Amino acid sequence: MNFTTHTGNRGLVLEEQLIFEQGQPGRTGVDLPEPKGTKSRLGGLDRDSDVGLPGLSEPQVVRHFTRLSQKNYGIDAGFFPLGSCTMKHNPRLNEKVARLPGLADLHPMQPESTVQGALELIDQCAHWLLVLTGMPAVSMSPAAGAQGELCGMMAIRAALDARGENRRRVLVPESAHGTNPATAAACGFTVDSIPATEDGRVDLAAFEAKLGDDVAGIMLTNPNTCGLFERDVRKIADLVHEAGGYFYCDGANFNAIVGRVRPADLGIDAMHINLHKTFSTPHGGGGPGSGPVVFSEALAPFAPIPYVVKKGDGFHLVETADEEDGMQPFGRLKGFHGQMGMFIRALTYMKSHGADGLRQASGDAVLNANYLLARLKDKLSVAFPGYCMHEALFDDGFLKDTGVSTLDLAKAIIDEGFHPMTMYFPLVVHGALLIEPTETETKESIDQFCDAILSLVAKAESGDAEFFKNAPYLTPRRRLDETAAARKPVLRWKPETA
Amino acid sequence: MRYLPLTRADRAAMLDTIGASSVDELYCDVPDGALLDAPVDLPSHLGEMQVERDMMALAAKNMGASSVPSFLGAGAYRHHVPATVDYVIQRGEFLTAYTPYQPEIAQGTLQYLFEFQTQVASITGMDVANASMWDGATSCAEAVLMACRATRRKKAVLSGGLHPHYREVTETYCQYSDTEVAGRDGHPEHQATVEELNDLIDDQTACVVVQYPDVFGRLQDHTQLAELCHAKGALLVVVFTEAVAFGAVKSPGSFGADIVCGEGQSIGNALNYGGPYVGLFATTQKLVRQMPGRLCGETVDQDGKRGFVLTLSTREQHIRREKATSNICTNSGLCSLAFTVHMSLLGEDGYRRLATLNHENACKAADAIDAVDGASVVNDSFFNEFTVKLSKPAAEVVEALVAKGILAGVPLSRLYPNRSDLDNYLLVAVTETNTDEDIAALASALKEALA
Amino acid sequence: MTKKFSQEHEWIELEDGVATVGITDYAQQSLGDIVYVELPEVGKKLTKDGDAAVVESVKAASDVYAPLDGEIVEVNEELDDNPALVNEAPESDGWFFRMTLTDESQLDELMDEAAYKDFVEGL
Numbered sequence A: 001m002n003f004t005t006h007t008g009n010r011g012l013v014l015e016e017q018l019i020f021e022q023g024q025p026g027r028t029g030v031d032l033p034e035p036k037g038t039k040s041r042l043g044g045l046d047r048d049s050d051v052g053l054p055g056l057s058e059p060q061v062v063r064h065f066t067r068l069s070q071k072n073y074g075i076d077a078g079f080f081p082l083g084s085c086t087m088k089h090n091p092r093l094n095e096k097v098a099r100l101p102g103l104a105d106l107h108p109m110q111p112e113s114t115v116q117g118a119l120e121l122i123d124q125c126a127h128w129l130l131v132l133t134g135m136p137a138v139s140m141s142p143a144a145g146a147q148g149e150l151c152g153m154m155a156i157r158a159a160l161d162a163r164g165e166n167r168r169r170v171l172v173p174e175s176a177h178g179t180n181p182a183t184a185a186a187c188g189f190t191v192d193s194i195p196a197t198e199d200g201r202v203d204l205a206a207f208e209a210k211l212g213d214d215v216a217g218i219m220l221t222n223p224n225t226c227g228l229f230e231r232d233v234r235k236i237a238d239l240v241h242e243a244g245g246y247f248y249c250d251g252a253n254f255n256a257i258v259g260r261v262r263p264a265d266l267g268i269d270a271m272h273i274n275l276h277k278t279f280s281t282p283h284g285g286g287g288p289g290s291g292p293v294v295f296s297e298a299l300a301p302f303a304p305i306p307y308v309v310k311k312g313d314g315f316h317l318v319e320t321a322d323e324e325d326g327m328q329p330f331g332r333l334k335g336f337h338g339q340m341g342m343f344i345r346a347l348t349y350m351k352s353h354g355a356d357g358l359r360q361a362s363g364d365a366v367l368n369a370n371y372l373l374a375r376l377k378d379k380l381s382v383a384f385p386g387y388c389m390h391e392a393l394f395d396d397g398f399l400k401d402t403g404v405s406t407l408d409l410a411k412a413i414i415d416e417g418f419h420p421m422t423m424y425f426p427l428v429v430h431g432a433l434l435i436e437p438t439e440t441e442t443k444e445s446i447d448q449f450c451d452a453i454l455s456l457v458a459k460a461e462s463g464d465a466e467f468f469k470n471a472p473y474l475t476p477r478r479r480l481d482e483t484a485a486a487r488k489p490v491l492r493w494k495p496e497t498a
Numbered sequence B: 001m002r003y004l005p006l007t008r009a010d011r012a013a014m015l016d017t018i019g020a021s022s023v024d025e026l027y028c029d030v031p032d033g034a035l036l037d038a039p040v041d042l043p044s045h046l047g048e049m050q051v052e053r054d055m056m057a058l059a060a061k062n063m064g065a066s067s068v069p070s071f072l073g074a075g076a077y078r079h080h081v082p083a084t085v086d087y088v089i090q091r092g093e094f095l096t097a098y099t100p101y102q103p104e105i106a107q108g109t110l111q112y113l114f115e116f117q118t119q120v121a122s123i124t125g126m127d128v129a130n131a132s133m134w135d136g137a138t139s140c141a142e143a144v145l146m147a148c149r150a151t152r153r154k155k156a157v158l159s160g161g162l163h164p165h166y167r168e169v170t171e172t173y174c175q176y177s178d179t180e181v182a183g184r185d186g187h188p189e190h191q192a193t194v195e196e197l198n199d200l201i202d203d204q205t206a207c208v209v210v211q212y213p214d215v216f217g218r219l220q221d222h223t224q225l226a227e228l229c230h231a232k233g234a235l236l237v238v239v240f241t242e243a244v245a246f247g248a249v250k251s252p253g254s255f256g257a258d259i260v261c262g263e264g265q266s267i268g269n270a271l272n273y274g275g276p277y278v279g280l281f282a283t284t285q286k287l288v289r290q291m292p293g294r295l296c297g298e299t300v301d302q303d304g305k306r307g308f309v310l311t312l313s314t315r316e317q318h319i320r321r322e323k324a325t326s327n328i329c330t331n332s333g334l335c336s337l338a339f340t341v342h343m344s345l346l347g348e349d350g351y352r353r354l355a356t357l358n359h360e361n362a363c364k365a366a367d368a369i370d371a372v373d374g375a376s377v378v379n380d381s382f383f384n385e386f387t388v389k390l391s392k393p394a395a396e397v398v399e400a401l402v403a404k405g406i407l408a409g410v411p412l413s414r415l416y417p418n419r420s421d422l423d424n425y426l427l428v429a430v431t432e433t434n435t436d437e438d439i440a441a442l443a444s445a446l447k448e449a450l451a
Numbered sequence C: 001m002t003k004k005f006s007q008e009h010e011w012i013e014l015e016d017g018v019a020t021v022g023i024t025d026y027a028q029q030s031l032g033d034i035v036y037v038e039l040p041e042v043g044k045k046l047t048k049d050g051d052a053a054v055v056e057s058v059k060a061a062s063d064v065y066a067p068l069d070g071e072i073v074e075v076n077e078e079l080d081d082n083p084a085l086v087n088e089a090p091e092s093d094g095w096f097f098r099m100t101l102t103d104e105s106q107l108d109e110l111m112d113e114a115a116y117k118d119f120v121e122g123l
Helices: A058-069 A092-098 A116-133 A145-162 A179-186 A204-210 A233-242 A251-256 A340-376 A406-415 A443-461 A465-469 A482-487 B008-018 B048-060 B083-089 B107-124 B136-151 B164-174 B194-199 B223-231 B243-247 B285-290 B317-323 B333-370 B394-403 B436-450 C025-031 C104-109 C113-121
Strands: A137-139 A169-173 A190-194 A215-221 A246-250 A270-272 A293-295 A307-311 A314-318 A392-395 A433-435 B155-158 B180-183 B205-211 B235-240 B259-263 B279-283 B296-300 B306-310 B375-377 B385-390 B425-429 C010-015 C018-023 C034-038 C051-057 C061-065 C070-075 C097-101
Touching: A058 B083, A058 B107, A058 B333, A092 A340, A092 B048, A116 A137, A116 A293, A116 A307, A116 A314, A116 A340, A116 B048, A145 A179, A145 A215, A145 A246, A145 A270, A145 A293, A169 A179, A179 A190, A179 A215, A190 A204, A204 A233, A215 A233, A233 A246, A246 A251, A251 A270, A251 A340, A340 A392, A340 A443, A340 B008, A340 B048, A406 A433, A406 A443, A406 A465, A443 A465, A443 B008, A482 B296, A482 C034, B083 B333, B107 B243, B107 B279, B107 B296, B107 B306, B107 B333, B136 B155, B136 B164, B136 B205, B136 B235, B136 B259, B136 B279, B136 B285, B155 B164, B164 B180, B194 B223, B205 B223, B223 B235, B235 B243, B243 B333, B279 B285, B333 B375, B333 B385, B333 B425, B333 B436, B385 B394, B394 B425, B394 B436, C010 C104, C018 C070, C097 C104
Parallel strands: A169 A190, A169 A215, A215 A246, A246 A270, B155 B180, B155 B205, B205 B235, B235 B259
Antiparallel strands: A137 A293, A270 A293, A307 A314, A392 A433, B259 B279, B296 B306, B375 B385, B385 B425, C010 C018, C018 C097, C034 C051, C051 C061, C070 C097
């Protein structure tokens, strides 16, 4: 029975205004002591106008954000198979530990003698990353994956400059994530695209033909953005090294091989690791992340400041470029020392899993993805033949002549109670659908998802394109007008519009 | 293992469906010898109890700033975060959500981002703000890059009052582009005049970057500087490290700043030994398309109901690739939510009062420190942080006070290790969390250490 | 003068020494709803096949290239407020910029309407 309620609410699905629309002067959610009225020493710059913030009591604030949260889908709610994002379960122990007094309340500029436990924690987290990757050095400071890429590429640039070589061309597969070319450009490199073969991997012959003495290196994702392991990776490493360049590896897909393959054995020079992917730190609706970068011996001297070293019985934070002999840091990437809150969570996750658990995690992740692939491959069009790694890639061939696009299918999946898979990435496949179940999903959950997809595909094939074009139907908001949002951007609330 | 649900039976059934004999077979593309046949040399899995014990042991080796009188600032500030904030950000629908690329099932995230953007624009006095950056220092670097794009010029002047980390990060970010960064050395007892800065602006200058309050705690009116910049076609970038300040002082927007950016950690976020923090970034309507980072905009859905979406994304890396405004992808979601919740609780009255309390406590502490022989406050103006000149090297004094269980402040030598002329200066921050007892303890311990 | 077309789906029309440039109907259809057009500055010198403008839809930003060598003398300011004009009237009111040409003979290298129609059909 469909009807309009007086409030606009629909049972448990509650409408919620902006805080600015419900504030009242005289309301507050905090009780602060009365100011004393001391004469100010603000250099005559005392504020003389309102900021324009609404007043709400604590109950209102709690209700407001609770209602907002109810309009969000999260891993806690259900299957979240976003390819390339590794939406695995976020353990609650991580959150508890990150909030311990003695960890959460440390100021970054406290004297070293008062934070030896913190420095030891960073060192331990670094140690796990070094052993898992087989690499000799790591920079813990990058704030997220994209900054990790910047870290790796800047180290390469610094190493080339130190060699007095003016190499500026970086080879990047067509299928690469957009951050790769954006990062290369930020380091003063030009980007030369490498095509893929029929089976979704880098075209080795094309790659070899592009090598020259102006090549700074390659940025390769492995497993790649099509969810496949680059079979020729060792050959690629050898070739780029012979040509005098470096091998940067985008480690976004490390979850497929963690504990089973060490990137060092594949010949890499640098690799960033997304702690918010492989090591379960929460996605938080868009961050914060953490992107430590492991380095080879050749690039280690160029790692940025600051970094932690062992000193005597304890630990020391190196904060200046000229402090250690033989080190030539390329600079500093962010304020203070790195995303400590994420190191705590990641280390908690690592210790919980152990070497055996991590090995099991990657194996289960790959098994889950191949199971999903096996269940769907007869009805959906698989992009590339063979086994996949931790994610399965389809193109929109199976939707041909149905009038239903990848986007439309995804919107229908939402009504079935799932977050859609990654769509339209990688760009090399038409109408891409990239599905990554992760190891924390049960077989039953994957079966339920596959059954739902197959039923939707059948519906599309039956000719009901209209149904898909107007999906989703059951969500707090239906399809939103993104064109209007971009043509006439309204990026904040203003009193006049009330 | 508690996070891994597949059973032996599950695996057997799945392999059967796939038609593979083992999981190893699925790794057939891995080169010979690279597929490990045993776990790596690290400890085996542990139960919650043991992991907790191990991590608590690490925590026990630290002196938490909330457990002792603490006066540390220099870009990160200890404030009281109401209990509601942490409760809200731990809700699974916020904690475990992804970037809101499917807006129909992410209106929670999108609506708070819209509120966040409004709050940031309001406190900075600017037209629009983005959905957060990684931290204040990277925001500063991105502001310089943005100014260069917008003016199509290549030089940036960084004032001596800018936090050294912010300067270093900006220099690092620009070193491989043709942007020339001219950073100036600052001093707590000298301040560049507007005329001096004006002399550095020419027709190739994209922007001048100042910090407000500056790294030594000083406050300065930048209206005239903004006019001089604009007269020469350059932009004024105003950076901040203490977001609470704007509850007590005029906003940078009121000076005529073109870009205002900085650190939002003070609101809603714990100290966390330096991260994760949250970069705030705001600009004028005119420059909005040059702004890096994600943006949330208002729109309507098919039924005409108001909703929110990420917008203007064609500027970003996933579309523009090498021509993007920035390579940023993940930003600081949960930290920006914490900021939004805390600001919602504060409201106009709370925010202004919080700022006033900070300043009053700082005045009290400044007086107490001035009364100590061998210590004198050098600032004429300050918000909640000021520089003290000591009769002994500040780093030594700080260590002496650690022994007494007091975190006295940040010696300038920690921020400027190669500036021996700054060895005797100490940066002291005072917030609403510092009690009269804290201040008295600090003063008396300083007196002893300087005797 | 008749309209000429480039392989990058731009059209150009010369009149009294000034050429008007825009994108074709085929291009606007492929791009979808146009949300913004980034126009070059008046006075900018263009080289054939070099970057001239950027046209943005919700999900993509596409470069618009200079069909010939020359200099920008005017840009269509209507597009600031109303980028939808490019969708509605791509080959008339939705023009992007006007330029003077360095070498009018370069026009001969471009396709005429019939040739462009064939070209599009072959895509």
